[in-house]
Amino acid sequence: MLEGKTCLVTGANSGLGRETALALAQMKANVVMVCRNKGRGDAARREISKESGNESVDLLLCDLSSLAEVRTLAAEVRNRYGKLHVLVNNAGVFSFSGKTDDGFETTLAVDYLAPFLLTNLLLDLLKTSAPSRVVNVSSVAHFSGHIDLAGMEKNETPSGWGGYSNSKLALVMFTYELARRLQGTGVTANCLHPGGVATNIWKVPTALTRPFLKSAKEGAETEIYLASSPEVEGVSGKYFENKKEKKSSDESYDESKARELWDATSKIVGLSA
Ligand SMILES: NC(=O)c1ccc[n+]([C@@H]2O[C@H](COP(=O)([O-])OP(=O)(O)OC[C@H]3O[C@@H](n4cnc5c(N)ncnc54)[C@H](OP(=O)(O)O)[C@@H]3O)[C@@H](O)[C@H]2O)c1
Numbered sequence: 001m002l003e004g005k006t007c008l009v010t011g012a013n014s015g016l017g018r019e020t021a022l023a024l025a026q027m028k029a030n031v032v033m034v035c036r037n038k039g040r041g042d043a044a045r046r047e048i049s050k051e052s053g054n055e056s057v058d059l060l061l062c063d064l065s066s067l068a069e070v071r072t073l074a075a076e077v078r079n080r081y082g083k084l085h086v087l088v089n090n091a092g093v094f095s096f097s098g099k100t101d102d103g104f105e106t107t108l109a110v111d112y113l114a115p116f117l118l119t120n121l122l123l124d125l126l127k128t129s130a131p132s133r134v135v136n137v138s139s140v141a142h143f144s145g146h147i148d149l150a151g152m153e154k155n156e157t158p159s160g161w162g163g164y165s166n167s168k169l170a171l172v173m174f175t176y177e178l179a180r181r182l183q184g185t186g187v188t189a190n191c192l193h194p195g196g197v198a199t200n201i202w203k204v205p206t207a208l209t210r211p212f213l214k215s216a217k218e219g220a221e222t223e224i225y226l227a228s229s230p231e232v233e234g235v236s237g238k239y240f241e242n243k244k245e246k247k248s249s250d251e252s253y254d255e256s257k258a259r260e261l262w263d264a265t266s267k268i269v270g271l272s273a
Pocket of ligand 1: 010011012013014015016017034035036037040062063064065090091092093110111137138139140193194195196197198199200201202
């Protein structure tokens with residue numbers, strides 16, 4: 001069902017993103033990999049193309065911690081492809097400290113602000129390409145997250161676990177609000193928790209934890225399912241785990257907070273609300 005469709009995956013050089021890009025390439029999609037490092041991106045692109053037998057696998061470079069680079073990426077996608085059927089916002093980090101060059105806490109910038117801005121800048125393309133899908137890779141960590149709008153507006157946001165769980169909750173609430181705004185357009189938006197997966201995101205030694213974690217191939221199953229399966233055609237505004245719809249946190253269903261979050265984020269990233 002994806003043959004000839006244009007599918008973009010961020011963070012496609014490793015872990016879940018790499019497995020997702022490979023699976024979509026095997027389904028004969030035109031795959032656009034978004035990576036921040038040319039060496040790692042090129043190596044993964046060559047492997048994915050070879051393993052899938054699909055030559056239509058492109059690499060676009062973008063450091064998603066930079067809002068300016070996200071804008072350039074969106075313009076490049078628009079100019080080069082003119083259509084977009086699947087957008088998988090997969091890239092993510094877990095940062096214990098540090099600010100981006102734009103001055104935002106790194107996890108918030110990469111895991112939430114970047115997908116918010118990229119998706120909004122590509123919305124018209126997704127609409128003219130409908131039926132199309134947005135898939136946001138969140139986490140079960142969002143259950144311990146909280147949206148502090150005042151903190152976000154003052155650019156006082158935590159790093160570490162707080163930054164990660166808040167960003168993943170913001171991503172869930174963005175997904176639900178996006179789905180409400182996209183009703184009737186043929187564009188769906190869903191989010192997911194992949195499970196605990198042995199990938200590079202966990203900087204702790206994985207030798208100890210690996211036996212309890214899924215492989216990247218297993219972990220990517222839900223995002224591949226949401227990106228490609230006919231079973232979820234038309235399904236929108238839901239949170240999934242193990243390819244099944246699940247309830248997300250109570251706070252994630254607060255619609256008025258989701259609207260406020262949308263407006264505040266639009267201001268932060270420089271979009272008109
Ligand atoms: N693994 C888990 O247990 C787990 C659980 C819940 C949710 N998740 C989510 O799953 C998603 C994929 O993570 P993963 O587990 O597959 O980890 P991963 O192997 O570390 O992959 C993360 C990807 O994001 C890219 N990335 C990070 N910062 C970036 C930036 N500034 N600009 C562009 N790309 C950037 C990485 O690029 P580099 O290779 O260049 O660093 C990498 O390709 C993330 O959103 C993560 O939060 C993972």
